[in-house]
Amino acid sequence: MEMVEQLISRTDAAYQRWLASVTDDVVADGVVMYCLESLLERNTTYGIGKWLTGYLMIGQEGDRGFLLRCDGGGGPVFWADLGSLGEVDLAVVAPVFEVWLRSGFALPPDPQPDLPPTADVYVDKVPVDAVQLLARARKLLGVAWPFGDLKGLLAVQPFLAARSARLCALRRDLGYAPELRPYLFYATDQGLEAVWPTDSPESR
Template structure:
């Protein structure tokens, strides 16, 4: 609790005033929850915010999205997928807490409207001798495929690589791994769709 209080003391003054007045979590019409002071420790601990987003406080949530303030006295309200990896995954939800509050805690639009928030991800079209490429996919997806089985996995493509993954977050990661852009797909009602929309 003490660490959370230290973070709160370094947030936007408008947020601190709101927190002093809030007697319960606020649930918006769109289904977001903005946490009162007593909810902050449990929510930030549950999602390990201090580990993957040091210097930030998770102040609310909507489904798989968290809302954050940087603890430097001001600045925007950010949002990120709760499976995000760090600051690079943050998007601006509002220019400041007071603006977000005035909007009724309006939600930002879905980050990639043409993709689901979660979907099963598949690997396909890797050449049969592409074990090194499959190893890179293994690392990117955080999979624990046995190394000894990689060749046999290449022979049965497409194969399920990750359940309930986040295609839009994965697409951002593919910015730095161009060799995998043509090999990752997510399931949709229309079949398998490329995660990298530009391919």
């Protein structure tokens, strides 16, 4: 608790003024901004200090956390997937807290991926001994391959995994399954294209 309070003292002045002015969590368009009590509890629960030393999680939207860097210099408001915390995973929500506050804690629109609405999806390039990876792909795609057939499927890659899959939804799901990103492809007239392209700025 003491460490979190020290971090608060090193956030920018606009955030400290806002935090002092609220007694309950503030909800704005799905974003929950923490009051002091929630701030202490959420940062402890998620172990923010362990994964992101010198940062404070000030709010949340589902599986996304919103963070400030506590170096006394202000700076951007960041967001990160709470299942994948690390400085490399941070994206900027607003240049400074005051700008975000004035916007009503508005979130930037998600970039629209350059994908067709639907396409046949294939699995390819999974190591032939990685049955567990294929089992995870099975769950992600919602398909009913018998577990006894998984080794055989690995031997005949690429293979059709789902017909007319909704690619934007699949791309979104892959945001939470980075281990599967290299192995899912969709059919085009030019051949197979990665659902999650390797040159994506979000790729790790």
